Each structure stands twice: as C-alpha cells, then as structure tokens.
Amino acid sequence: MDAMSHLSPVPSGDPGGTGDDLAGLLRLSARGDEQAFARVYDATAPRVHGLVLRVLRDPAQSEEVTQEIFLEVWRTAARYDVSRGSALAWLMTIAHRRAVDRVRAAEASTRREATYHEQNQEVAHDATSDAATAALDAHRVRQAMESLTEVQREAVGLAFFGGYTHTEVARLLDLPVGTAKTRIRDGLIRLRDQMGVAS
C-alpha cells in the first residue's frame, strides 16, 4: 500500500481504482450514498473519460457520454455482481458499451478515417493528467500489448479503442471476414494471461 500510494489519487487508497474498495463504494452507492458515489467518480472518471475520448474523439460528445455512463453506474450500482468480476471491469464494460453505442448511433458523422496508430498517439499525449495511470500498471499493460502479434494488437485496438465491429476490423485490416474475431479473441487471451487476470 505505502509503496503504491504515491500513484493513487483515489481517496479510498485504492491504487488506480482497480482494487476491492471500488466494489465497496458501489455497494454504498446502490444504497443512495452520494458521497460514496463521488468517490467512485473520482477514482474512475479519468479512465472512463479517457476511454470515451479515445473511442469518440469529439470532446463535447465525450463529456455527454461520460456523464451518461456515471448516471448509469449510479442507477445500476446494485446490479454489480462481485461473483462475475471486479468492480472496475463492470464499470468499464458499461463505459465501453456506451461509447460504442454512441459511435454506432452517430456512425460516419463524427468518425474520421483515422488509423488505430493515429488514435493511439493522439490520446496517449493527454494521458498525463491522471496519476491513476499507475506507472507500474501502465508498464505491465504496455508489455502485455507488446506481447501480441501485430495483427492481434491492431485487431484488438481497432475493436476496443476504435469501436469497430470485428467485421469492420477485418475490412480495415484486409483480413478475410471471420478471421478478425479470432484475432481479437487470441489477442484478448494473450493480454489476459500476460496481465495475470484470472480466467
């Protein structure tokens, strides 16, 4: 804890918002505890907003979506099921789904023809704002990403950060239809195993 505390802005003492305490805060939020919810927000808003920005790119829309996400988190906190995984994964799944929904709803209008690499770099630059990018975690995640084959990394990146379907990913990467989903799955398996996520 001490060794990690300098990395963490999380009032609960939960480095990067990835630990158990988020689950406790959600439980309190489900009972209507606004202060607990404020702490959920503080612990996770940079991750959520960073993800949304990365998927949507449009700052004004991203703010709207981030707001919607937290409203959903507040409303549905009681639905978080600890047996299904971490509170962070639950929350980020909501966030990602909302971001992707918005992208699909808006389709071409807000999306530019950017490559995954451009997106990657663009957003990585404003990554400094949040100390919750625990350097250790980020290092571990980067290493895991680097362990993927190039096509796995591109496929996972386009799907997750680009909000593309696997069929679109196949087209973007000139893969035969039906193979992108396999690349995505293989990539996620490797990421999961490299990052030591229990499977």
Place this chain on the structure above:
Amino acid sequence: MSDIHALSGAYAIHAVDELEQAQFERHLEGCPECRAEVDSFREAAALLTGLAPAAPPEALRERVLADARTVRPLPPRTARRTRRGARPRWLPALVAAAAVAAVGIGVGVAVWPQDDPAGGDGTSRSLTASERVLADTGADRVEVEVGEARATLVRSREAGRAVLVTEAMPPAPEGRDYQIWFQSPAGDMVPAGVMPRRSDQTVLLEGDATAATAVGITVEPEGGSEEPSGEPIVLFELG
C-alpha cells in the same frame, strides 16, 4: 457451437453487430465456459483503459453528482438476466409453461427485427420503434424457454418501449389469442396487445414499457380481454 464460441472476444468488447450479439447471448446461457471467458476478457480490457486516462472537466463532476441527487438507484436484481418463469404476483409460471408445453406450445426465438416493415440495413433511414428497442444495447433482455423453444422480451428504457420476439410459436388454441400484459409497479396488469397469429414474429408492445416490472403472455378469448383471465404461460420478469 465451436464457431459461435470464437465470437467471445469480439462480444466481450462490443465488437459484434446486433444479430451476433443476440446469437451469442443465447449461446452464453448454455455455455458457462464462454461466460467465464467473456468476464475474463472484460477484466483484461478494463486494464487497457489505464493506458490513456484523461481527466474530465471539473464541471462534469458537478453535473454527474447533480444527476445522482435527482435519480433513484435501481433495486438489486432478484433474478438473473435469464430465468425460466418467475414469481411476482403471477404464480410459478414455469409450472404453467411446462403444462402448456406438454400440450404442444413451443416458443422459439430469433432476436432480429425480421418482421419489421422497414427491413433494410439499418444505416440510411430512421429506425422503426422496434428497431430502436432492439438496437438499445442497454436494454433489458429476458429470455424464457418453453419446452425446447424460447421467447425474448427486450425492454428499452431509452425508447420507453418493449419488443417481444418469438420463433416457431404454435398458434393459440382454436378461438383463443395470446395476449401480452405489462405488470405495473403497483401490480396491475395493463394490456399491451394481442399477438398476431403468426409463429415467427417481432411484436412491438403497445404502451409505455418504462415502468413495467414484468411482462406476461396469457391465453385469452379471441381478440383479447380487459384483464388476464388466467396465469401467464410465459412470464418475463424485468428488473
């Protein structure tokens, strides 16, 4: 089976289209391995979000907390997303459903708007109400199995409507119709339409679905009734 299994990664990170999502969610119900795999992928994906955090403007925090002050958190789910039959007010529908199944009612499912009048590819036109419901990935989806077949209810709070999707549903008995009901929070049964006499269908329920706590299907005299005359043959419990 093995082919659909390969969709677990794309599904976990929302990289599937609507049809694939529905198909995979059906698959998940009978495949705990895929369920666990999806959960583990979501854990991994959540960690990826640590790479590029971006603090939202301070004003957003105020807006979010203001939202919380004015919105009531939902109660815990007392049923999992998928159940067979259920309770509230309406007795063990499973028993009723099983009895009906024994006399030949089978309900199957196809979760795409194949019967929507507009059809098409969904990109260059406005969506029908049914499509809006089915397109809402935040919608409540409850599948009920009767015999070897299923019916799916999709309720979108965003759209305020609900859609019932059935496949291979045998016709109601002679002189009878299937009628759909919303259960209101107060426990009242509100008519939501009589199902067309076709086996495969996507039915947009009549009326506002936002507050419904359950949806039931009963067998009624032809044309429907003002109140359900018996226990539902299928009950979809909503959170």
